[in-house]
Amino acid sequence: MRNFKIYLAAFVCLFANQIKAQETFEGKAKEIASRIENIVKEEKKELKAEVETVNDELNQGKLTNEQAEEKKKALAEARAKIIEEKVTKLEEELHVLVQEKVDGKIKSIDTSQTITIHFSKDYFAHHKKCSSGEKRTTSQFVFAFGVNNLVTDMQVANSDFKYWKSHFYEWGVTGNTRILKDDNLLHFKYGMSLMYNNLRPTDDRYFVKNGLQTDLVTSTVHLEESRFRNVYVMVPLHLEFDFTKKEIRDGGDYFRTHKSARIGIGGYAGFRVKSKQILCFDDAVGNDVEQKTKGNYNVNDFNYGLSTYVGYKATSLYLKYDLQPLFEKNPVDQNNISLGLRFDFN
Template sequence: MQRIILYISIAIMSISTKLIAQETKSFEQQAKEIAKNIRTIAQEEKKALKEEVEAIDKAVQDGTMTKEQAEKTKAKIAEERAKNIETKIATEEEKLRELINGNLTLETKNDTVTTQNVFSIKKAKLVNKGEKRTTSQFVFATGFNNLVTNGAIANSDFGYLRSTFYEWGVTWNTRLSNNSNLLHLKYGLGFQYNILHATDNRIFEDTGDQTVLTTYPIDLKDNKTYFKNVYFVLPVHLEFDFSKTNEKDGKKIFKSHKAARFGIGGFVGVNTNSKQFLRYEIDGKKIKERTKADFNVNDFTYGLSAYVGYKQTSLYLKYDLNPMFKNNAIDQNNVSLGIRFDWN
């Protein structure tokens, strides 16, 4: 337990250092922009697919295409659109990784004052209006990631500062009481990306029944060599929100995410893919390798998570109750600690 507390303390100090080195607002703006790009990509591709399917249905009605041809064509274009989404979102995922590692340049926009003025006008108009009982948020979280081995994180096989995670998704927040703003049920869906950078020039190797770390014969680029698991998850939290409840004309006005709050709960999910990325040089040539396989990773995940913070920003902790690999001799459970943003 003392080792876990030590690890959490080190992680909190590291997060604080990163926050001092870069403005939180600038980080938040860039994260929002990347999230918006991801949503736009999915919306555009789905819209294009819908239009193509409608054109095929019309062709069937006009008699220029048989139903069998239409079904085959629909399956083909659906696969193409899915590949388009995966390819385009991969670019945005790389931007997120670079942002997390502090490699993106923080930008200041010339229209900041104008934007703030617009928001202040909107807030002035809504000052006397409360929220609906159920609101929605876009959630983005990022921080450090590692594996708990034999109940400890000390002497880990993975770099503490290089191993990271990020998570994004949509949540719905429902106030549970008619007369109190304290208790909320928060539930949603999203994606978790757990990334591990092994130390000592090692990589994961599938030996058939187990997945173990082995030394690679060529010198690897530490920051560009990593193992990534992606999960589609359904999180549920009981949230305690201490936002002030106002009253006007005898009517209570409720607003959330305006003060201190904390949530406790968990998540269940399914593994969508596991990939290992290698980067090295041979005779001056830069080599990149990407291997997509199951690596004996558990198909499903479930765990506990909690957050505590103020307004939209929180300290976030999540822990997988099931081991990452199916049949390894020693169970290793994923644990993550970082910061989380809930944008109404």
């Protein structure tokens, strides 16, 4: 009976804190993140099966190496598009959640009011037996958002794009491996992300493909919305410095991550999934018109860049810079830069 009471108390504590977390920004974001993570895992599983089929065809001589690589790339792009389509609705939920956070309508977890229940020594003895610290390799769901713009002639000042209305979003899954067996400082962080870069031109302007160049031109009508979106599948790689101190329990080392200050330095590389321009305006008779145009707009298919983040626990300040110019043949190189918040949910 005593053990039953102990387990019941533990369950009540866990359940109460879970409800409290769901009412906060972190809780709601984590719930949406979990749904997105399930979508990504499911599609990656399907892609793995498709790639194995291609490898079988290659081994049987039905495909050449070049044909196999092209087919694998096509399959990866197709699965990325499926992921993008499935999470479009969730993107709007995240946008609303972020706006509520900015407006102060939703709060973070108040740890000072966390429910506390005292357990007997038997419970802690049982807990120690079942817990020996995190594994050397852990996984996280990553969600990031913030402002986005283009660096032209090595500067962002006097930009042709709105500073606070040009946004970026990123979500994905990462692995985090402790490099040294007996030291918690250095970690290798790697994974896969879906990145959305949105640019909103100023002064009723929009992009027009002009041969091998892409020009920013002025519209003949007032544009209530002018947005240029590029979606990428990226593989981010970071060397992470995690200052979470190890603990000594029962005479042994006990390692945890994301419990203190963290610094990540690295980069990313991947390919473009699609480009789309969205224009909203009133026509001659006053009807609301929304025009969506998909195309390559001479945007580079391959992209790579540098990124860094500095933060505490799950939350970090995040900076990314594309080393690859946005457009392939434009006379002036313009490189995407993003600054925002990043959340690494264990």
